[in-house]
Amino acid sequence: MGNKELFAEMEQSIVNYDKDEAVRLAKMALQKGIDPAVAINEGFVKGIQAVGDLFGEGEIFLPELVMGAEAMAAATDILGEAIKKSGGKAKYLAKGIAGTVQGDIHEIGIRLVTTFLIANGFDITFLGTDVSTSLFVDKAKELKPDIILLSALLTTTMPNQKEVIDSLKEAGIRESVKVIVGGAPISQDWADQIGADGYGWNAPAAVEVVKKLMGI
């Protein structure tokens, strides 16, 4: 199979929400010695963009978006490691880390936000739930993201969003990253009060906020 056909099949595997096929094709690309960054940019990213476009037009809905994003994530997991080793760079719009703050195990909302962002061409690492402030800061230092997304669903865990922002300041890296907050009890006022850069009241809104902050 030539590279052109392979890239077309990669794109199609995402459009078909076929995680297993996406993984198979990602591995095939590595076996063929194709630059993993090129495989992502020419194949899989085109697929997730197509999925995102269909979603935006109302032709498909969230379940398809999630399946497309999962297929994308499975492929980029395989290729991402190879990219790191080769020093290449996939063409993402921006890089981010996301998670629910310490003491809070709710994750559905932040997962949706992550899915929307991946579907829109962002590289997002999901850290999970009950993520300690120190882990957010450590990952920010390690991965050097452009954005950090903090979710809190309880009024009692909201203060930990502020704690993360304050800790980023103490670590001297606050200015290098945009912090976006969200969750049911969160509001724009709260975001302003704690010094966040943005507030997304639902997943689509979060994407728009991120794009605006990134100048996209």
Added chain:
Amino acid sequence: MIKLEERRASIQPIKSKLKLSTLDDEEIKKINQAARDILEEVGVFFPSEKALKIFADAKARVDFDKKLVKIPGHMVTEYLKKASGRYTLAGRRPELDAKIGSNEGTYFYCSGEAPNVVDLETGARRRAVKSDVENMAKIADYFPIVSLVWPTVSSGDKGETAPIHGVEACFNSTEKHVQTESVMDEISAKYTIEMASVIAGGRDKLRERPIYSLLLCGVAPLSQDKGGIESALVFAEAGLPIGFMSMPTMGLTAPPYQAADLAIGLAEVLSGCVLIQIAYPGTPLFISIMPAIIDPRSGDYFFGSSFSQITSTAAVQLAHSNGLPITTQFSFGGSAFKLNSWQMGIENVYGHLLSVMAGADMSFGPSGMIEAVTLLDMARILFDREIFQAIDIITKGVEVSDRTLAFDMIREVGPRGMFLGQKRTAEELPKLWPPSILFEKSKVVGEKYRNAEEVAREAIDWVLKNHHPAPLDEKVQQELRRIVAAADRDENLKRELKGRK
């Protein structure tokens, strides 16, 4: 118009003459079995070593590494039998007792717990503070349609101990039963139960007449919250009633089918019920299953769907088939993102009507909640009251008796006559035109009725100025303040709430 006069608190459940059964016996059996299969084969996540040990000692299948509990069907049956399904959620006076499981009708909550409020003076949205909790509890105390009171909003000015301040604010501002949904750790549970026992006159008296209870919401699908579960164990130890709530969302945290939504929600709440009955057999319990859907375009949680409403009524039958009372219907919060829109009215009318007809023991209700329970507009409770008044009238059906057939009146007035001048008409007609904020006569030329929002706000202003819930004894109030101050200083509590040990 509505008549505002100072009066002592009273409660008025709604008992329906009309009956609704959404499921037949076979369907109830299937869903019950499905819930038990889920408990036995899929299991529930319990991130609490205490809870895992309780289950393990009782011979449930426990994976301590995965924090997963699988409960065999026979255990569910055995332990549910121990639960008390008939008990009192006590007010400060017996007249304010909600007699759960005694077929008195559906008791309504003024619940919440929203983070934001519409400011009474400015009309602007702002973060809620403790005085908002006090005000809303006072309003809830005034209106008989409210039987059970939560902190309606979060005491945003009190930091980590906001839930404890919220409970104190309610204890001071209403004589009605107080329940919390936000005391979700052991230490806060102990502080608030201490307050309740001071008011009751001691632990034994509190157990006899529980003026305080807990509703614990799990994390769908099939997960419990560590702090919440450990708080529930403290409440159970004190003999206080506990409710377990699940919020399975079709297509998100439950399969995209109503029956599966019920099964998975039932499994989640029964897991909590079984835990409590193992640890403290005989604890009064109730459940709550709140089905919902999402907007498939955005993932937004959608309260007001017709699918949710009818599925919620099926949950009533499931609860009762397990010998458990149920709290139902949360659509009072509405999905509408516009204050006082007709959409909100529609969602709340039919949702609660169905609940009352289904025989729900309790229901979330007149609380002034808007925007999926994130915003309190206090005056909105008057609109909620309109809805419940309508439901009360509708569910009483038609009274058929010699008196109401009124043959003697018909014979007396005769053909082409008028009933208006009859003495019995003078007595009965006002009952057909119940007090309403919607039909206040306007003094403005060309305007038939006053703006109902203005009428509602005036009513709320009046209640806040003129209604005085019976205060707690000054010594009791002092003791509550001491307990809350101790909680504010408690470093262990702060660490617990921040998620750190």
